[in-house]
Amino acid sequence: MQLEEPRTALPTTTLSAVWHGMGDLRLEQQPLAAMGPMDVMVDVVGCGVCATDLHLLDGSISLYRPPRVLGHEVSGVVRAVGSAVSHVSPGDAVALDTSVPCNTCFYCREGRPFNCPHRIPVNAGFSEYNVVPASVVYKLPPGVPPSLGVLAEPLSCAIHAVERGEIRPADSVAIIGAGALGLLVLAVARLRGATHIVVSDLDAGRRQVALQLGASRAIDPSAESLLSVAREMTDGRGVDCAFEAVGTQATIEQAFELPRQGGTLVQVSVPPVSARPSLPAYELFSRELTIRGSYIRTNEFRRAVDLLGTLDLSPLITHHFALPRIHDAIEAACTRQGIRVVVGQA
Ligand SMILES: [Zn+2]
Ligand SMILES: [Zn+2]
Structure with a gap:
């Protein structure tokens, strides 16, 4: 050797x-x-x-x-x-x-x-x-310190999730959870052209970063109803695409309510195997919802590394x-x- x-x-x-x-x-x-x-x-x-x-x-x-x-x-x-x-x-x-x-x-x-x-x-x-x-x-791209390279992996998962959501320019989006994954989904959804994005998290520091990354609204779910804000933002319809990035049974059930008729829910969090959210089947039918899982990635890693040179x-x-x-x-x-x-x- x-x-x-x-x-x-x-x-x-x-x-x-x-x-x-x-x-x-x-x-x-x-x-x-x-x-x-x-x-x-x-x-x-x-x-x-x-x-x-x-x-x-x-x-x-x-x-x-x-x-x-x-x-x-x-x-x-x-x-x-x-x-x-x-x-x-x-x-x-x-x-x-x-x-x-x-x-x-x-x-x-x-x-x-x-x-x-x-x-x-x-x-x-x-x-x-x-x-x-x-x-x-x-x-890593020139000028990106190795310490920031840790975000390439979760960013690749976020790119995959946004692609699963098929976000279009001017779409409305709701994101439950502003941990690293939720915030990275926000950053990528913005790049993909979403213009009305509401993010929900209990932590004020996380909400502040969500606003820095381009969220239209960052709400505290203990003080405000995400569903009401999402509907208010969309003339009462509900969002084009909701992302669940917390991973509890309650937040998955909450995420199900957010998309408009014909809208999409992407579950990108890692829930415990014991989670058994109850989903009203009639609404799945009548609202013609699309529910998609987003599991790690396919080929997004190279693009995630590239984006580290662009996004702060x-x-x-x-x-x-x-x-x-x-x-x-x-x-x-x-x-x-x-x-x-x-x-x-x-
Ligand atoms: Zn991870
Ligand atoms: Zn194989």
Whole structure:
């Protein structure tokens, strides 16, 4: 194996936060995989704490099995590249996609890599270093600091959600939840041409950022009815498209009321598997609603990385903890402090 200009000896182990089961996250020194010709070693700069991580930790979803290193919103700086890697070089700021699809199964050939039953997750962001296949490594646009690269992954999910919603110029939109995902959906819906956007969140700081990102209204649902505001904004009809970005049974049921006749509801949050929202079937029929799930992404990651060079998303990163303080980071995210909590280099 040949490496390009290794300035110092490469690390062979990394400190990582290993998930061992419900509520059990331990800091452990782990061996790093040996570098192959198509691998890249990355110094992790940051990794966002996402609802998916919290749900895996509290046992409310079962996407993966423990033990494994969590963290899938990963950015860093390239430390070394394998001999056959040409699209990035040591020193490049990068964001990492989260899995490698098999490219041969039915779903891969349908262009749905996240439905691939054989996909290999490479998300191990709660670590000092990662060795990953070159195919998941994306160079950030010039001038974008590696710390902002953590938003590439959730931004790609937001682009996917807005495409699922088929937003048109001048559409009206309601977004329940102004966490990172809801705010990124807002930013992308604006780019796609939505002009009347109401966002609902209990947190005043999040509502402030929603207004900065172009929301027409940002309401406190404990003080105002989102449904009334959405109808007021649309001559009583309801919005063209509603996005549910909280993930509770109650907010999903609430989101169902928001679209106009012939409108669309996109569920982009990660609800617990136990959620069983009741949907009035007659209204599904009579309002001719379209209800769509939005699961991760298909091919939006490259565009998300590109958009990081255009959008100012720095207000979304509100908390930062060094890796040894990951338990404090998880606590901050669980208690919905700020917007995005990031773990990584100080
Ligand atoms: Zn996530
Ligand atoms: Zn596949």
